[in-house]
Amino acid sequence: MAPTIDGVRLLKALDELAQVGATEGGGCARLALSDEDKAGRDLVVGWMRALGLKVGVDAIGNVIGVRAGREDLPPVMTGSHIDTVRTGGRYDGNYGVLAGLEVVRALNAAKMTTRRPIAVAFFTNEEGARFQPDMMGSLVYAGGLGLNEAYAAADSEGIAVGDELRRIGYLGTVRPGAIRPHAFLELHIEQGPILDEEKIRIGVVESVQGISWTEYTVGGVSNHAGTTPMRLRRDAGYLAASVTVFVRRLAREMGGHQVATVGTLSLRPNLINVVPNLAVFTVDLRNTDDALLKEAETRLAAHVREVAREERLAVESRSLARFEPVAFDAGLVDRVEHHARGLSLSTRRMPSGAGHDAQMMQRLCPTAMIFVPSVAGLSHNVREHTEPADLVAGAEVLFNLVLELAESG
Amino acid sequence: MAPTIDGVRLLKALDELAQVGATEGGGCARLALSDEDKAGRDLVVGWMRALGLKVGVDAIGNVIGVRAGREDLPPVMTGSHIDTVRTGGRYDGNYGVLAGLEVVRALNAAKMTTRRPIAVAFFTNEEGARFQPDMMGSLVYAGGLGLNEAYAAADSEGIAVGDELRRIGYLGTVRPGAIRPHAFLELHIEQGPILDEEKIRIGVVESVQGISWTEYTVGGVSNHAGTTPMRLRRDAGYLAASVTVFVRRLAREMGGHQVATVGTLSLRPNLINVVPNLAVFTVDLRNTDDALLKEAETRLAAHVREVAREERLAVESRSLARFEPVAFDAGLVDRVEHHARGLSLSTRRMPSGAGHDAQMMQRLCPTAMIFVPSVAGLSHNVREHTEPADLVAGAEVLFNLVLELAESG
Numbered sequence: 001m002a003p004t005i006d007g008v009r010l011l012k013a014l015d016e017l018a019q020v021g022a023t024e025g026g027g028c029a030r031l032a033l034s035d036e037d038k039a040g041r042d043l044v045v046g047w048m049r050a051l052g053l054k055v056g057v058d059a060i061g062n063v064i065g066v067r068a069g070r071e072d073l074p075p076v077m078t079g080s081h082i083d084t085v086r087t088g089g090r091y092d093g094n095y096g097v098l099a100g101l102e103v104v105r106a107l108n109a110a111k112m113t114t115r116r117p118i119a120v121a122f123f124t125n126e127e128g129a130r131f132q133p134d135m136m137g138s139l140v141y142a143g144g145l146g147l148n149e150a151y152a153a154a155d156s157e158g159i160a161v162g163d164e165l166r167r168i169g170y171l172g173t174v175r176p177g178a179i180r181p182h183a184f185l186e187l188h189i190e191q192g193p194i195l196d197e198e199k200i201r202i203g204v205v206e207s208v209q210g211i212s213w214t215e216y217t218v219g220g221v222s223n224h225a226g227t228t229p230m231r232l233r234r235d236a237g238y239l240a241a242s243v244t245v246f247v248r249r250l251a252r253e254m255g256g257h258q259v260a261t262v263g264t265l266s267l268r269p270n271l272i273n274v275v276p277n278l279a280v281f282t283v284d285l286r287n288t289d290d291a292l293l294k295e296a297e298t299r300l301a302a303h304v305r306e307v308a309r310e311e312r313l314a315v316e317s318r319s320l321a322r323f324e325p326v327a328f329d330a331g332l333v334d335r336v337e338h339h340a341r342g343l344s345l346s347t348r349r350m351p352s353g354a355g356h357d358a359q360m361m362q363r364l365c366p367t368a369m370i371f372v373p374s375v376a377g378l379s380h381n382v383r384e385h386t387e388p389a390d391l392v393a394g395a396e397v398l399f400n401l402v403l404e405l406a407e408s409g
Numbered sequence: 410m411a412p413t414i415d416g417v418r419l420l421k422a423l424d425e426l427a428q429v430g431a432t433e434g435g436g437c438a439r440l441a442l443s444d445e446d447k448a449g450r451d452l453v454v455g456w457m458r459a460l461g462l463k464v465g466v467d468a469i470g471n472v473i474g475v476r477a478g479r480e481d482l483p484p485v486m487t488g489s490h491i492d493t494v495r496t497g498g499r500y501d502g503n504y505g506v507l508a509g510l511e512v513v514r515a516l517n518a519a520k521m522t523t524r525r526p527i528a529v530a531f532f533t534n535e536e537g538a539r540f541q542p543d544m545m546g547s548l549v550y551a552g553g554l555g556l557n558e559a560y561a562a563a564d565s566e567g568i569a570v571g572d573e574l575r576r577i578g579y580l581g582t583v584r585p586g587a588i589r590p591h592a593f594l595e596l597h598i599e600q601g602p603i604l605d606e607e608k609i610r611i612g613v614v615e616s617v618q619g620i621s622w623t624e625y626t627v628g629g630v631s632n633h634a635g636t637t638p639m640r641l642r643r644d645a646g647y648l649a650a651s652v653t654v655f656v657r658r659l660a661r662e663m664g665g666h667q668v669a670t671v672g673t674l675s676l677r678p679n680l681i682n683v684v685p686n687l688a689v690f691t692v693d694l695r696n697t698d699d700a701l702l703k704e705a706e707t708r709l710a711a712h713v714r715e716v717a718r719e720e721r722l723a724v725e726s727r728s729l730a731r732f733e734p735v736a737f738d739a740g741l742v743d744r745v746e747h748h749a750r751g752l753s754l755s756t757r758r759m760p761s762g763a764g765h766d767a768q769m770m771q772r773l774c775p776t777a778m779i780f781v782p783s784v785a786g787l788s789h790n791v792r793e794h795t796e797p798a799d800l801v802a803g804a805e806v807l808f809n810l811v812l813e814l815a816e817s818g
Contacts, residue, residue, distance in 0.1 A: 085678070085683060086678055086680065087680070127682075129682075191633045193637065194638075211635070213682075221787070221790070222789060224763055225670035225672055225695075226600070226668060226693070226762035227788065228602065229602070229603075230657065230668060230669075232602055237674065238671075240650070241649070242654055244646060244650030245654050248639065248644075258639075259635060263634055263676070263679070264676065267672070270675075272691045273494075273763075274789045274790075284634045284682055354636050377636065377641065378630070379632065380631060380680070380682065381631050381686075
């Protein structure tokens with residue numbers, strides 16, 4: 001009996017995991033290391049054990065289930081993450097992890113053992129919605145961030161990663177990075193509109209955009225909105241607004257893959273008739289080309305300085321995350337394209353606009369990613385959706401490529 | 410013995426009232442109809458009774474203490490408010506009320522009875538920081554807002570004015586507006602930088618700027634900040650930022666007395682890597698000329714429509730307050746100038762940039778205002794300050810003018 005993945009079984013598993021931390025409108029809220037994340041982890045770990053995987057939890061909470069091979073070689077690893085943003089959908093991350101388990105399930109059903117072991121992983125705090133930096137688990141795994149620094153990262157209420165890992169029972173003893181894979185594959189929804197707009201089934205991901213996150217804290221003077229002439233104002237909110245408008249224009253001017261977002265902003269005292277004396281906001285800049293990303297950072301910093309001087313504001317900036325663009329393994333990228341075409345699926349080479357654990361794993365081993373379409377490009381949104389046929393098609397590409405790699409020398 | 414106000418006694422009363430709801434840095438937080446407001450009211454009502462005033466509380470919680478005259482004529486009324494913003498100072502409002510009580514105290518000390526009665530008032534919810542519209546008590550007093558509408562006004566937690574009046578014991582039985590004064594005077598800090606910059610002791614207030622407060626609720630689409638090309642974004646926060654920058658430019662272009670402020674703004678989901686799908690913000694526009702204020706409103710509305718169309722956003726706007734500019738009684742304004750000069754104080758005619766209860770009272774009777782300098786123009790700020798000598802000088806101008814009016818036919 002030739003092994004084959006079972007699409008219905010995969011969709012059912014996605015549905016079950018989506019019940020954990022379910023939100024109105026069909027989304028999921030499982031912020032990293034929250035009670036909901038723990039419940040999601042427990043469910044997936046239970047599935048791993050039921051599939052006969054040997055489950056290890058490492059010191060940053062990454063979970064890796066290993067299916068033994070005929071030979072004791074480095075495994076082919078696949079996986080993603082199961083934490084979500086507050087307004088998360090059902091597929092972001094979860095899809096890659098559960099498709100990996102479906103690969104194992106298919107091999108188990110066919111009673112087939114591959115030459116190399118196969119490992120399925122989910123990494124801690126990919127989203128960065130609660131703790132920064134994002135992609136924390138894979139970053140630690142790849143040696144890019146020390147454990148103590150990761151443990152000390154605190155959420156907005158001052159609660160630290162180390163304490164939360166212990167509280168939810170996922171402070172493991174395995175050394176992060178202990179398994180150095182033969183290759184790593186991550187199957188993921190695109191989270192953008194390109195495949196959907198162009199009606200293409202499989203995105204062959206060549207690279208990941210570099211990411212630059214900066215938080216600005218702006219100090220001005222709160223004063224009466226009616227009596228303070230415009231020329232005498234020191235309005236912290238004005239700088240935040242000016243930067244929001246500036247980065248929009250900057251991204252449009254630079255074109256290409258440059259994007260820029262002001263996603264968070266708070267004002268104090270936040271009263272109708274008082275000029276704000278404090279603004280805290282973030283800027284998210286991304287580009288596939290590090291030189292262009294640096295140019296965007298430089299132009300943003302210059303704009304901030306200029307407005308701060310004009311408005312006589314004190315500005316502090318803090319880098320919350322900075323990742324260079326990553327190019328995936330060219331040979332492995334070719335094999336993604338090969339297997340998609342072998343299944344008669346249309347393909348498009350593209351960069352990833354979002355950060356992914358795969359970009360960290362590329363530091364350790366040949367890595368590639370497979371994208372499937374996101375309807376209307378919606379993600380980090382409860383209405384995030386991918387057509388079931390596309391979910392199954394992506395899993396089939398993953399399955400065929402894992403099998404090839406798991407038999408390779 | 411000629412009656413005279415006692416500056417030390419006035420400053421002591423200001424200090425005592427400032428202890429109620431005192432905040433770090435020397436400010437006050439007595440939001441309208443809060444427990445702190447009740448405590449402040451109780452203290453001032455106690456002082457009124459101790460001075461022998463006949464105290465009435467009306468159905469919107471305005472408190473008026475009356476000192477009998479030799480004849481049963483309409484009284485000369487003075488007063489202001491004792492509620493504050495969250496980040497309020499010690500003098501905004503309180504100064505005018507306690508200076509009024511000091512006028513009474515001086516007359517009592519001299520055992521002098523005036524021809525007309527003298528009334529000292531404090532009005533409910535002048536600030537509008539908790540309930541809109543601001544100047545609520547005086548607006549109801551002047552017949553500009555019905556009691557039921559005022560009672561129904563709710564704060565951000567859904568708590569209504571009527572319920573809070575009852576809870577703190579200031580839902581009185583007197584009909585608002587029952588006393589129609591012979592004249593009304595309000596002594597107040599400038600809350601702006603002009604007198605301080607020009608080293609002038611007394612501001613002779615000719616008019617109050619018109620005020621237009623609008624709240625905008627902007628609906629966009631939340632989406633991934635990395636994967637969504639700029640051209641496909643529907644970013645609610647961008648509109649808020651664009652309006653903030655636009656109104657700054659608009660006010661500068663229009664010049665004169667036009668000011669514009671975005672004081673409150675909140676974004677949802679308010680995450681670093683998610684395009685905001687909801688922005689709620691307010692715009693505060695003011696001008697001394699109603700035609701120009703209308704022009705500013707029209708240009709703002711056009712800008713909002715334009716950005717909403719470009720960005721494909723749904724925008725709802727709601728007027729939170731709209732008051733036309735008010736001209737005070739020309740004869741009474743002249744008398745303010747006369748008495749200031751009689752005390753050898755430098756004067757300057759000026760509009761008020763802030764709204765004041767006096768503008769409502771001008772609907773009922775000849776009204777004027779007296780301003781004293783605010784150091785560095787700070788107000789609605791815990792560092793709000795006026796030099797003691799200026800506080801006393803303003804009270805002396807008030808005293809002399811009240812005496813003149815109280816003896817007049």
